[in-house]
Amino acid sequence: YEALAGRGIVYNTPPATFEDGQRIRLVNQVLNDKMGTCVDTTLLMASCLEACGVHPILVLLKDHAFVGAWLIDSYYSHCVGDDSSFLLKSSSDGINEIVLVETTCITGSQKVSFEDAVLKAESTLKKREKDFEMFIDVTRCRLERIRPLPQVKDGQVVVEVGRPVDTPVVDA
Numbered sequence: 001y002e003a004l005a006g007r008g009i010v011y012n013t014p015p016a017t018f019e020d021g022q023r024i025r026l027v028n029q030v031l032n033d034k035m036g037t038c039v040d041t042t043l044l045m046a047s048c049l050e051a052c053g054v055h056p057i058l059v060l061l062k063d064h065a066f067v068g069a070w071l072i073d074s075y076y077s078h079c080v081g082d083d084s085s086f087l088l089k090s091s092s093d094g095i096n097e098i099v100l101v102e103t104t105c106i107t108g109s110q111k112v113s114f115e116d117a118v119l120k121a122e123s124t125l126k127k128r129e130k131d132f133e134m135f136i137d138v139t140r141c142r143l144e145r146i147r148p149l150p151q152v153k154d155g156q157v158v159v160e161v162g163r164p165v166d167t168p169v170v171d172a
Contacts, residue, residue: 001114004045004106010035011107039065041103046138047148055139059087059100059121062131066121068100076137079144084125084132091122100125 012035014022022039030036030044042065046056049069057068057076068087074097081087090098102124105117112120125132150157 008034009107011104038104041106042067045103050138058136060133061128062133066102068098071099072097075139079137079141081135084129087135088125
């Protein structure tokens with residue numbers, strides 16, 4: 001969190017698109033251009049977590065996104081979950097299996113602590129439960145053979161395959 005917050009990324013409005021939805025910037029574009037939306041910063045942080053061996057969760061509301069991460073060596077029983085109470089319960093004090101983080105807190109000129117970014121994500125989910133759409137467990141997706149988009153490196157198309165996952169499943 002602190003490493004990304006120190007990159008000087010600025011929040012900006014979603015890029016124009018010809019359809020409903022939003023164009024998503026690739027991670028290197030967010031880091032190079034130093035700007036991103038909630039979706040961009042969520043995917044950036046999730047990719048960093050996954051690269052570090054932490055199991056990320058993408059949390060999607062009607063018009064907002066933020067990241068979660070498993071604090072235990074586990075993953076959800078399905079790729080997609082539609083129960084916000086699972087996230088709230090799993091991130092509550094005393095259980096602490098998941099942490100939720102508001103990724104837009106890494107943007108802007110005011111420094112926001114990790115603890116405040118966690119509180120903001122939890123508060124947003126509680127206040128906006130009616131706007132909750134879904135969460136995506138990235139590790140479970142990898143087990144189901146859903147892979148990252150191919151990248152071009154030195155003129156070659158490369159698909160990152162990552163290490164196999166061998167951790168217990170948590171069922172809702």
